[in-house]
Amino acid sequence: MYLIKKIAWMAIGLILFFAPVTLSTELTPKAGGMENTTIHAQKHLPYVPGRILVKYRSAATAAAKTDMQTLYGLAVKKEIPSIGTLVFKLPEGLDVKTAVRQLRDDPRVEYAEPDYYAHPEAIPNDPAFSTQWGLNNTGQVIGGVAGRPGADINAPAAWDLTVGSDSIIIAVIDTGVDIGHPDLRPNLWVNTGELAGAASFDDWQPNGLDDDGNGYVDDIVGWDFFFNTNNPNDESKKFGGHGTHVAGIAAARGNNGAGVTGVSWAARIMPLAAMDYNDGGLPISAVAGALGYAEQMGAHVINMSLGLYQDSHTLRNAISAVQHAVIVCAAGNDGTDNDVRPHYPSGYPNANLIAVAATDQFDHRVWYSNFGAASVDVAAPGARIYSTYSRFVDASGYTFLGGTSMATPMVAGLAALIRAGNGTLSPVQVVSIIKGSVDKRPSLSGRVSTGGRINALQALRAAGVGGGGDSGGGSGGCFIRTLQSVH
Ligand SMILES: [Ca+2]
Ligand SMILES: [Ca+2]
Ligand SMILES: [Ca+2]
Structure with missing residues (x-):
């Protein structure tokens, strides 16, 4: 579970495009990736x-x-x-x-x-055939398995109500995000308070100043809270990729003729890197710093596809300090009962936090997904999920992964759709709506508190998002619902 290994890349015709990896040279390099420590202990220290x-x-x-x-x-x-x-x-x-x-x-x-x-909650998965069954399950064959039609979050029908808005920010606390990825770059959050006269991030140059006075110098597109730099790129060849995958599930650009689409087509992705390149884990100190930044900078949704079994004052306090965002947390991948063996942050009781288990193509809880009748709230697709991937790790820029890490951004993307469609709802109300609009399934009964898998259409209706076409409240875009085939 700690390592997110790239598995065989089997499908012919899967290569959607190839683009050279370009690190934005204005951002501070993370070369070396070592802190001032001489300790090189075994991997995965607690x-x-x-x-x-x-x-x-x-x-x-x-x-x-x-x-x-x-x-x-x-x-x-x-x-x-x-x-x-x-x-x-x-x-x-x-x-x-x-x-x-x-x-x-x-x-x-x-x-x-x-x-x-904390550790990323993804596990490797065997790709065979490229398609996003979690959004729209037609019974297509994935990994040699034909799924059950309708065992999905009902995304296409939900997109008739809204495809999201670029005024909504999803913070991704993870290994970073490949910020130059063509399917993510159009949705990358830019801190306009740091532009300092530049028209856009493309024209921006660092000036060594904290222009917006938020305590971070030149934080133009997020921050790395482990290295304490303005470079949140997902660039560790050894441990990277996870955050880019997660970001794409929630909010890869939709309808752009490339790759995949996120649950939300147009929300802004705020990359907040927190990974220790020595270990591949995410120190609580870095995660807590990222939570504070997300709240400070106005994130509407925070995705936390990470977790640990150790309660921590620091993490608990940092979660509770978030008042304006929906916090979406992975339940963990050990197949265990979180009511018995508590898992964090998914297990914290905050009303603006929602804990997510993973389902497969049949609406069954995936065997490795943690559960908890009291401590886990909903399930979402989290097996054989195809999404964007860090080009620092694999030049193709896409892969399959599975885990509650992948189910979590499905819910984060839905929260972004709801907040785009109805800006009057509080984070607590958004969580309540998602929990109240699930499709109940026998295999989830007694396993998650709602007994169900999220349904984007039902959630948007419950949130009062109506009408056809784009109700994105500020997106200004005229999206059509046509999706690009990825195979
Ligand atoms: Ca700043
Ligand atoms: Ca600056
Ligand atoms: Ca796309």
Whole structure:
């Protein structure tokens, strides 16, 4: 589950186009990908070595904080401003467990904890035939299996009501996004407050200034919260690809004659990279920083196709600090009951958060999908899902993947459609509408709280989105519903 490996690339005629990978040269390179650490331990540590997360009690004075940092030899590595939590670098000879144990007993400290890794929730999948059955299941053969017609989210009918709007922002907290991908670039979020006179991102040059005063210098198209750079590209050959796949499921450009379409054709993708290139995991400190940025910069939906089994004050607080976005979380891929073995962030009880299990072409829960009658809300297609892929990893730019990671952006895309179609709804109302409009299925009964798989058409109707054609509320585009064949 940790590794997202590219599997055989079998289908003839699957190559939709080939484009050279071009890293926008204005963005800060992430070359090397190493932090200032000499630790090269085995892969998939439970937490980042050599650092801890600490929040002081509000009563702690500046002098008391300085004393404590001197006593333990702590150096501030960075701050997560949205929740007032500090990332400390530990001195040589002080290990994470010892530091946490000692600091938890310190009266100045509200909490101290390791910087746990979350992991992407995708698993490899065998491609054979290219088609997006999750959006429209006609019984087509995928991976040698003919599905059940109608076991899909009913997207084509939903697109009669709205195909989305470019005023809606979907933040993708993940490995990054291949921002130059032709099927994503048209929908890439651009921070207009950093344009500094440039007409568009194409003409933009960095000026070394934080033009919009949001605390991030030259954050023109998002941020990398692990490397602390303005380059959120999904460019790790070893661990990359996942975020680009997720972004495409939610919001690849629709009706552009290329590749695939997202559930939402026109929402803006805000890439927020959070992956440690040493490990392939996503440190909670980086994920929490990304959550704060998404909220600060007005994201309407946050996609979190990641998770871990460790509760964390930092992650819990960062989730709770998000008030304006729908947070969509993967339930996990161990085939286990999250009511028994809690999984995070999917298991947090926030009313603007929705936890997603994965179904297959037959509307059955996929064997590897976690479930939970209380702790998982809905299911969505998450097996043999075809989407955009990082060209840094595979030059073709598309692949199949499966996992609750893939089911999650189906729901994120739907949340974006709902928010495009009805701007008066709160995030909590959007979650409630998605949960209340599922197609109930026997295999999901007692497995997810709603007992069903999402239905985009029913959700849009329940949200009061009506009329034909584009009701995108600001998209200004005149989309037709014709889709490009991908095979
Ligand atoms: Ca800025
Ligand atoms: Ca700037
Ligand atoms: Ca497309």
